[in-house]
Amino acid sequence: MTAIEGWLEGGGALCTGQEHIENVDTEFFDLSNLRPDYNVYKAVYSLAYALNDMLHCKPGTGPFRGHSCATLQTMEPWQLIHYLQNVNFTTPFGDQVSFDENGDALPIYDVMNWLHLPDGQIKVQNVGEVKRSGFKSEELTIDEDKILECTSCPEDFWSNPQNDHCVLKKTEFLSYHEPLGICLTTASLLGTFICAVVLGIFFYHRRTPMVRANNSELSFLLLVSLKLCFLCSLLFIGRPRVWTCQLRHAAFGISFVLCVSCILVKTMVVLAVFKASKPGGGTILKWFGSMQQRGTVLALTCIQAGICTAWLVSSSPAPHKNMQYQNDKIVYECAVGSTIGFAVLLGYIGVLAVLSFLLAFLARNLPDNFNEARLITFSMLSFCAVWAAFVPAYVNSPGKYADAVEVFAILASSFGLLVALFGPKCYIILLKPERNTKKAIMGRLTINE
The missing domain is CATH 1.20.1070.10 (Rhodopsin 7-helix transmembrane proteins)
Incomplete structure (x- = not known):
């Protein structure tokens, strides 16, 4: 039984070509949070880079026993992991993707600034990141132009309710x-x-x-x-x-x-x-x-x-x-x-x-x-x-x-x-x-x- 036949037996319907993508309710089309989609994007590209390295292996110079290379027909999962560990590329957004000796992706932490807006809402803004390189060293990057700068009011002044300027204290x-x-x-x-x-x-x-x-x-x-x-x-x-x-x-x-x-x-x-x-x-x-x-x-x-x-x-x-x-x-x-x-x-x-x-x-x-x-x-x-x-x-x-x-x-x-x-x-x-x-x-x- 093919996948399509299983889908139809489970109550699924074939696409007619007249569907509107805006009406599709799925987490992959939720634009309010693109982090999972971005992770999928990096995972797919990591596999693509690993497969590309594997296909470019020359017989007799491979990394496996007898300097052999892996092929798509005889590839084992551990062979693909070997190439994944060596993946190192930079996305169009400037994020570096690489893995450590355990095959875990190197973490990247965003530095977020919470802004209290005058209408009472809170806006979270990315002002920097903390990431670890393959040498286990951590690097902090701050974009100072994106920070809301906080300054202390003078002695006789107090912050206004919107916290955006100083007002004279009542006497x-x-x-x-x-x-x-x-x-x-x-x-x-x-x-x-x-x-x-x-x-x-x-x-x-x-x-x-x-x-x-x-x-x-x-x-x-x-x-x-x-x-x-x-x-x-x-x-x-x-x-x-x-x-x-x-x-x-x-x-x-x-x-x-x-x-x-x-x-x-x-x-x-x-x-x-x-x-x-x-x-x-x-x-x-x-x-x-x-x-x-x-x-x-x-x-x-x-x-x-x-x-x-x-x-x-x-x-x-x-x-x-x-x-x-x-x-x-x-x-x-x-x-x-x-x-x-x-x-x-x-x-x-x-x-x-x-x-x-x-x-x-x-x-x-x-x-x-x-x-x-x-x-x-x-x-x-x-x-x-x-x-x-x-x-x-x-x-x-x-x-x-x-x-x-x-x-x-x-x-x-x-x-x-x-x-x-x-x-x-x-x-x-x-x-x-x-x-x-x-x-x-x-x-x-x-x-x-």
Whole structure:
């Protein structure tokens, strides 16, 4: 039975000559992958070269026993393999075809470059090859003109989504133009304005018993220091500069120490006046005169100024580009320089605040005409609570939110002191003038300042 008869018996059909080759579904016509076809091509040509060498063998000079040659009629497979091992030719595409001592074809590996196209597809491009010669040496060939060249973007730039050019990284800092910055700026200016209004009220009514009984000089100084506290929060908003980084914590630390020092001295004066009202206590007031009060506030503030100076000289805060937070974003922040310096600055404010709270707490039950100690107790309690909550919130806040937390703590504590210490007094001065008399202040009336 011939092959054609077997094909027909198996259900095959003869060609009519009217078939279209485009409609034939076979792997040999799949143009999307020509590698198998190319291998078949090289195999056929290898056999052709081997047979050609065998047919050109001259009797008496052959490679086999007795220098014989092989013929097509008597050829054995091992004889053909002998000639295959010696095949060495180059295809029209530049590929060298040869075999090793085991009859295996020498491998050729393509070096492929994977390209990510803008439409999301991936294109594989041949940019070189690795091949082994008959001497077992490997040769790498790279066509550099076919590579997509990759270069690193500069420090302030980031690769675009298509990875074909560099774009400027986004910058992040607490800005005056964003809602958070606008709210904090408004609160700061509002607090400054309220301080100015209260200062005007106290100055206008400076000769009244309420203002004079509450140590008007320290009250004026306290209002000025609170105004500075509100204003120093503005240094934390906006792009960090060298001068803002150096000034923000120094201004904040000195302003708050000046404020807390005034409160501490006021509390000490309250206790001294009460002690002086008892028999044999008259001499204690000479230690708390106007000069002594101003000197104490100045000395306590100078200590903080010395801490800030040492901090700025040894390890000054400076602007810092934080690129570790997000790869495609630059977070501008002020590096504190010395963490110890920052901790000492905050710690000194905390010591004065706690001392003021303890003294005011001891004096909270004094007679009503010295009732300012109750207001100081409440104000310092809120002050300490705000700054105790500030530390963990500041440490765990990333980027610009760390500055926002610090500004919020400054504003919250400043508003707490302003409302607690001066709210009740302004209420009496403006709305209850009948209680702003010497008789009411020195009498036994219950005065809720």
